[in-house]
Amino acid sequence: MKQPIYLDNNATTPLDPRVLEAMLPYFTEKFGNAASRNHAFGWVAEEGVDYAREQVAKLIGCTEKEIIFTSGATEADNLAIKGVFEMYKEKGNHIITAVTEHKAVLDTCKHLEKNGARVTYLGVKEDGLIDLAELEAAMTPETILVSIMYGNNEIGVIQPVKEISAIAHKHGALFMTDATQAVGKIPVDVNADGIDLMAFSAHKMYGPKGVGALYVRRKGPRVKVTAQMDGGGHERGMRSGTLNVPGIVGLGKACELCRLEMESETIRLSALRDKLESTLNKMEESYVNGNTQHRLPHVANISFKYVEGEGLMMAMSDLAVSSGSACTSASLEPSYVLKSLGLSDDLAHSSIRFGLGRFTTEAEIDQAIAVTEKAVNHLRELSPLWEMFKEGIDLSKIEWAEH
Amino acid sequence: MAYSEKVIDHYNNPRNVGTLNKDSKFVGTGLVGAPECGDVMRLQIEVGEDNVITDAKFKTFGCGSAIASSSLATEWLKGKTIDEALAIDNMDIVEELALPPVKIHCSVLAEDAIKSAINDYRVKNGLEAIALEKSHH
Numbered sequence: 001m002k003q004p005i006y007l008d009n010n011a012t013t014p015l016d017p018r019v020l021e022a023m024l025p026y027f028t029e030k031f032g033n034a035a036s037r038n039h040a041f042g043w044v045a046e047e048g049v050d051y052a053r054e055q056v057a058k059l060i061g062c063t064e065k066e067i068i069f070t071s072g073a074t075e076a077d078n079l080a081i082k083g084v085f086e087m088y089k090e091k092g093n094h095i096i097t098a099v100t101e102h103k104a105v106l107d108t109c110k111h112l113e114k115n116g117a118r119v120t121y122l123g124v125k126e127d128g129l130i131d132l133a134e135l136e137a138a139m140t141p142e143t144i145l146v147s148i149m150y151g152n153n154e155i156g157v158i159q160p161v162k163e164i165s166a167i168a169h170k171h172g173a174l175f176m177t178d179a180t181q182a183v184g185k186i187p188v189d190v191n192a193d194g195i196d197l198m199a200f201s202a203h204k205m206y207g208p209k210g211v212g213a214l215y216v217r218r219k220g221p222r223v224k225v226t227a228q229m230d231g232g233g234h235e236r237g238m239r240s241g242t243l244n245v246p247g248i249v250g251l252g253k254a255c256e257l258c259r260l261e262m263e264s265e266t267i268r269l270s271a272l273r274d275k276l277e278s279t280l281n282k283m284e285e286s287y288v289n290g291n292t293q294h295r296l297p298h299v300a301n302i303s304f305k306y307v308e309g310e311g312l313m314m315a316m317s318d319l320a321v322s323s324g325s326a327c328t329s330a331s332l333e334p335s336y337v338l339k340s341l342g343l344s345d346d347l348a349h350s351s352i353r354f355g356l357g358r359f360t361t362e363a364e365i366d367q368a369i370a371v372t373e374k375a376v377n378h379l380r381e382l383s384p385l386w387e388m389f390k391e392g393i394d395l396s397k398i399e400w401a402e403h
Numbered sequence: 404m405a406y407s408e409k410v411i412d413h414y415n416n417p418r419n420v421g422t423l424n425k426d427s428k429f430v431g432t433g434l435v436g437a438p439e440c441g442d443v444m445r446l447q448i449e450v451g452e453d454n455v456i457t458d459a460k461f462k463t464f465g466c467g468s469a470i471a472s473s474s475l476a477t478e479w480l481k482g483k484t485i486d487e488a489l490a491i492d493n494m495d496i497v498e499e500l501a502l503p504p505v506k507i508h509c510s511v512l513a514e515d516a517i518k519s520a521i522n523d524y525r526v527k528n529g530l531e532a533i534a535l536e537k538s539h540h
Binding site for chain 1: 406414417420422434435436437438439440441442443444445462463464465466467469470
């Protein structure tokens, strides 16, 4: 079977062969436990981890001691939010986040609400950005944490992180960001951006799955989180558990490659993305979702009105993409991110997310354009809504039988 | 989720796509579902002498299973009498297309579309509409 073209790099990215090469010795001859202080096996493994810590720190502009390795961004989100809530509960119980956050943040906040937290979920504007005035107004003396993502996973919009952290700090709160989609893709500097805690993951930047990190600021202010797992006191007591040495080495190498290649890669990817997006946006009744100025370079989220996303993906089986349509999940509810932009359900159902990556070629983009155009046209031929639209019938005036 | 071969076949080669003259008294039209729910089916039948369905057409906005369910329905409808058509049960469609549980609502919608088209035809021809029992299995 011919492999489809992979355009779902927001879900995960393929492992870069250079990353794999760096990892391999740590599965076999360098198998030691990085916490073994008494013999060479442990020292070699620890050296690998230390080097990776430097590589990670360099990418985000922090010191090595501020990196806590985790199993991924979900764990890092949990550790940051629950850890801050427990550590700072004397100070207050209020957390501010946004409705477009990843479930790892939203569900963690929901969990804390059951344990006495008060959580404000900020809405977003039509372009997917939060309203800074609304954030300012939501701050209270009890606010201990503002958690707003850096770049959105579905639409790629980049939140005004610097401004958000300034507001949080002005009111004495910490600023945490889930930067899973941003780190490695765009310049992220924890000091310039005023970030106190930041979660990210290796597998979104051509590293392995199952490893990520939490940045925890050590100076100005010194931030502490309560550990969420009890054990050997690894990672400065904040995250117990034997270190995933090969994974961590892979994360380090992935960070280094992203740092070295970011500038040229951003230019290349945004040109390909813009070609894909502007061509498809020329089709009748197609709409680009989210802010197009403040956006990650490799994401395009487009709704093709009057066709349904899952049906569309089936016609695009030569492409591996994802849809905001209900049918892709068991819930039958379309994407909550798209709905929070004020998109009607039918447009949310009609959306396709294209996520380009390091290994995407121009030939693949050309083919993706051709496949998408053909699929959209095919499904519109089948669509009663398209026919009614063409006849000038106002679909909003029809009394649909909700089922 | 993997689709069955039959769903893929109907999806790639949908049968009887098109539009009949909805103003003709021989044509019954059923439009069911809602854009907000991600499924809209329009199914039309043309009825000849002896209450036999001589033609059936569909257009569907929805996922592959919804398209396949309505395509299959038009295939089954042709040549059937109205009474035979009324006997088509959504579970027959589920079985024929091997729909997984999360896609059963597509077959329910197809059954609703058939009944709704028949009722439209009946009302146009001075007959009483048949009460639609919501067939949620």
